[in-house]
Amino acid sequence: MTKVISSLRYSKEHEWVQQLEGNRVRIGISDYAQKALGDIVFVENPAIDDEVTVNESMGTIESVKAVSELYSPVSGTVVTVNEELEGAPETINEHPFEAGWLVEVEMSNPEELDSLLKEDEYQAFTNEGEE
Known part of the structure; x- marks a missing residue:
């Protein structure tokens, strides 16, 4: 069973978002994603001060697969x-x-959080992929 945390929001690309203070969020990949990837061997994150855009690439993650x-x-x-x-x-x-988070972002449009999946929605989404 894939671990999902109720206080987080999730994207359909399997990133999670944790709201911190103000408009700051912490971003990582879900338990579902890390299990699907297998052993992760390299991460290319964006740099500090880089601008990121919703649903656009911000880096890569490399696994043995x-x-x-x-x-x-x-x-x-x-x-x-x-x-x-x-x-x-x-x-x-x-x-x-926990320790495997990727980046923290100062959001330019906090309303984007509303379009992300809640725990039960993400669980249903990942269950569809496993059937």
Whole structure:
């Protein structure tokens, strides 16, 4: 069973979003995504001060199986990057919701959060893919 956290929002590209203070959010990939990817060996995140746009590529994640695009679930400016992943990308497999987060973004349009999936909606979405 895939772990889903009720306080987070999810994109259909399997990124999660945690609302922090103000318009700042933390972004990572879901448990479902890390399991589908398998052993993660490299992450290319955007740089601090990069602009990201909702549903557009903001980097890549490489596993032993494939290289996949990372899509931004919100628009805004990257304010923090999880530099720990450079030397330990497998952290995403081990702790996708904790130490395995990717970036923090100062959102330019907080209303975009409303279009993301809630826990039950994301669970139903991932269950469809498993049938």
